[in-house]
Structure formats: structure tokens, C-alpha cells
Amino acid sequence: MKKQSALGPEFYDRSYYLRSLPGLEHLNNPEVIDSAAAETARFGRIKSGDRILDFGCGRGSLAIALAKKGSSVLGVDFSRDAIDFAQEYRKRFADEIQKRAEFQLMTMEELDWKGEFDVIVVNQVYEHLHDWELEILIPKFRRALKATGRLVISTPNL
Numbered sequence: 001m002k003k004q005s006a007l008g009p010e011f012y013d014r015s016y017y018l019r020s021l022p023g024l025e026h027l028n029n030p031e032v033i034d035s036a037a038a039e040t041a042r043f044g045r046i047k048s049g050d051r052i053l054d055f056g057c058g059r060g061s062l063a064i065a066l067a068k069k070g071s072s073v074l075g076v077d078f079s080r081d082a083i084d085f086a087q088e089y090r091k092r093f094a095d096e097i098q099k100r101a102e103f104q105l106m107t108m109e110e111l112d113w114k115g116e117f118d119v120i121v122v123n124q125v126y127e128h129l130h131d132w133e134l135e136i137l138i139p140k141f142r143r144a145l146k147a148t149g150r151l152v153i154s155t156p157n158l
Contacts, residue, residue, distance in 0.1 A: 036062055036123050036124070036154060037062055037065035037066060037069075039154065040062065040066070040121050040123060040152055040154065041066065041069060043152050043154075044119040044121065044150050044152040045119075045150065046066060046069065046071055046118075046119055047070075047071075048069060048070025048071065049070060049071070049072075050071045050072070050118040050119055051071070051072050051074075051116060051117050051118050051119075052066055052071050052072065052073045052074070052117060052118065052119045052120070052121060053073075053074050053076065053113075053116075053117045053119075053120045053121070053144060054066070054073055054074065054075040054076070054121050054123070055076055055111075055120060055121065055122050055125060055137075055141075056076075056077055056122060056123070056124075056125030056128075057075030057076060057077050057082065057083075057086055057103060058077060058079075058082050058085070058086070058124075059082060059085040059086055059089060060075055060082075060085065060086025060087075060089045060090060060101070060103055061089065062075075062121065062123050063075035063086065063101050063103070064089060064090060064093060064097065064101050066101075066121075067093075067097050067100035067101040068093075068097055070100070071100065071119075072100045073100060073101050073102070074102050074103075074104065075101065075102070075103045075104070076103070076104050076105075076106040076111070077103075077105065077106070078105070078106065078107045078108070079105075080105055083103050083104070083105045086103040087103055090103065108133065108136055108137055108140070109136075111137070111140045111144065112140070113143065113144035114143050114144065115143075115144070115145070115146050115147070115149075116144055116146070117144050117145050117146065117149055118145075118146055118148075118149055118150070119145075119149060119150050119151075119152060120141050120144060120145060120149070120150075120151050120152070121152045121153075121154075122141075122151070122152070122153045122154070123152075123154050124154060124155060124156050126153050126154075126155050127155045127156070
């Protein structure tokens with residue numbers, strides 16, 4: 001069986017984040033909270049002070065919502081446009097929130113942490129990944145989590 005090609009960052013461009021992806025209300029009004037934040041926090045038992053990796057952070061709305069709850073969040077994405085959106089969005093918030101939310105351009109191959117995160121969230125990204133990509137990512141997530149860490153995966157549909 002032939003390995004399917006991954007969708008590249010060129011697919012997830014500015015147009016994708018403006019036209020294809022729902023949730024622009026978060027960008028237009030910083031007071032609107034990402035609806036996934038409450039469920040993610042509940043399932044991940046996320047609390048203030050937790051160190052969180054938001055893998056495939058997109059425009060950054062979930063990372064900011066978790067930072068507002070007192071977590072320290074690193075949002076990573078392989079799309080330059082996603083990181084640009086997230087960096088711009090971050091600037092709309094108070095310094096204390098900006099200090100708790102960081103965004104980095106990063107591919108899955110570059111993920112290389114050991115025991116650093118209390119929670120890793122994969123919010124509406126899993127369904128974009130091929131099995132071979134998950135075979136690379138899941139062990140990397142496991143290494144990146146603390147011994148008591150949790151992985152929270154959410155998808156928009158089954």
C-alpha cells in the first residue's frame with residue numbers, strides 16, 4: 001500500500017484561515033471564547049499553572065482561551081499563515097495573557113521534548129492526519145508529556 005502524501009502547509013494558507021475554517025468571531029472579537037476551550041479544559045483536567053502544548057494551534061484561539069485560564073501554552077503549527085494569525089491575535093490581550101501564550105512555526109519532525117507538558121491538546125487536527133503521521137506523532141507526544149500528563153484529542157465529527 002502506497003503511503004499517502006501529507007497535506008503541506010501551502011494548503012493551510014491565509015485563504016483557508018479566512019474562508020474555509022469556521023470561528024472568525026474569535027478574531028473579530030477577542031472577548032469571544034473558543035467554544036472548544038471549556039470541553040478541552042474539562043476532559044484534560046486543565047488547571048491554572050499547567051504547561052500545555054497546543055499541536056496544530058491554527059489561529060491561536062484555543063491557546064489564548066487556555067492562557068486566560070492561567071495555563072502556560074505553547075501553540076505550534078506548520079503553517080506560517082496560522083502562526084502569523086496567532087501572533088496577531090495574541091497582541092489583542094493583556095500582557096499577562098501574552099506571556100502565557102507562545103506560538104512557534106514547527107513541523108512534526110521538529111517536535112522533540114521530554115516530560116515538559118502536563119497536557120497536549122490536538123483540537124480538530126487529528127482528522128487531517130494520515131495513519132503514518134500518527135505513528136510518528138503519538139510516540140513524540142508520549143515523550144513530551146510528564147509522567148502524569150494527558151493527551152486530549154477532539155474532532156469536529158466522527
